[in-house]
Amino acid sequence: MIADERLVLRGVHHTAFPTWKPKSTVEFYRDALGLPVRHAITAKGWGRKSEQHPDFLHFFFDTGDENMLAFFYYIGTKPHPALAELRGYLALSRHTAWAVKDVAELRRWRDRIKAAGVRVSEAIEHEILHSIYFRDPNGYDMELTTQIRPLEPRDTRDAELSVQAMVDVFGDDNVDGATIHDFWQRKGEIVAGRLRSTLDTGAAR
Numbered sequence: 340m341i342a343d344e345r346l347v348l349r350g351v352h353h354t355a356f357p358t359w360k361p362k363s364t365v366e367f368y369r370d371a372l373g374l375p376v377r378h379a380i381t382a383k384g385w386g387r388k389s390e391q392h393p394d395f396l397h398f399f400f401d402t403g404d405e406n407m408l409a410f411f412y413y414i415g416t417k418p419h420p421a422l423a424e425l426r427g428y429l430a431l432s433r434h435t436a437w438a439v440k441d442v443a444e445l446r447r448w449r450d451r452i453k454a455a456g457v458r459v460s461e462a463i464e465h466e467i468l469h470s471i472y473f474r475d476p477n478g479y480d481m482e483l484t485t486q487i488r489p490l491e492p493r494d495t496r497d498a499e500l501s502v503q504a505m506v507d508v509f510g511d512d513n514v515d516g517a518t519i520h521d522f523w524q525r526k527g528e529i530v531a532g533r534l535r536s537t538l539d540t541g542a543a544r
Contacts, residue, residue, distance in 0.1 A: 353399060353407035354435050356479055357422070361396070361412045363476035368408065371455040374400035377407055402437055423478070431472075436482035442469050448483050467494075500526055 358364045368374045380397040393413040400408045425433065439445050445462055449471050452459045459473040470484040504526035508517045 350404075351406055353409045355397070355409040355411060356477065357419075358410040358412055358477050359416070359418045360476050361398075361410070364410055365398075367455070367457075367476050368400045371452070371457070374402060374408070377401040408435065431480055434472075434480035434482055436470070436484050439483050439485050441485055442487070445469060445471060445483060445485050500529055504529055 365376075369376055376398065378399040381395075382397075383394045385392045385395070393416050395414060396412045398410055398412070402408050439448055442462070449459055449462065452471075452473055457473050460471050463470050463472070464487070467486050467488055467490070468484045469487055470482050472480065472482050474480055504522055507529075508522045508525045
């Protein structure tokens, strides 16, 4: 696929979730975390099948740097059971993370969240990130994080290699039952191929 150089994404405008606890959600994000309410959309039905679509409120909190977190409250509906089915690592993988200034500020945020009566993890260091984890009143997993060093060109090159190896080895369904070792082997092959190409180019000069 060829990228259109005229089209440039300019960051995430908002991430949205359904809620069946509008009062607790507002009290948590607006009052406990101090996120200002920035925008709200209220509508009676929606789209072509408005008769089948419940009336709703779509409200947005400012999370900083022109980014927002939003919720849909579908009036008169009950929580969908599928939202409660994910457990363990699958549930944790679906989360929103906000950036904070540094590790010291992360500790202060942890104290603030804990003071609001919310269970929050200890600070966890993983690669370049220092993070804490907690759940909002809807049960959604949230993260506050700070980078302990800036991303460098070498990080980007390594990520590009990892992503290409992932696509090559696993595809979309992993019909061959490939493992993490197969992935690492493929990544090594890509690295070796690039090194050979660089050496050949240098020798040709």
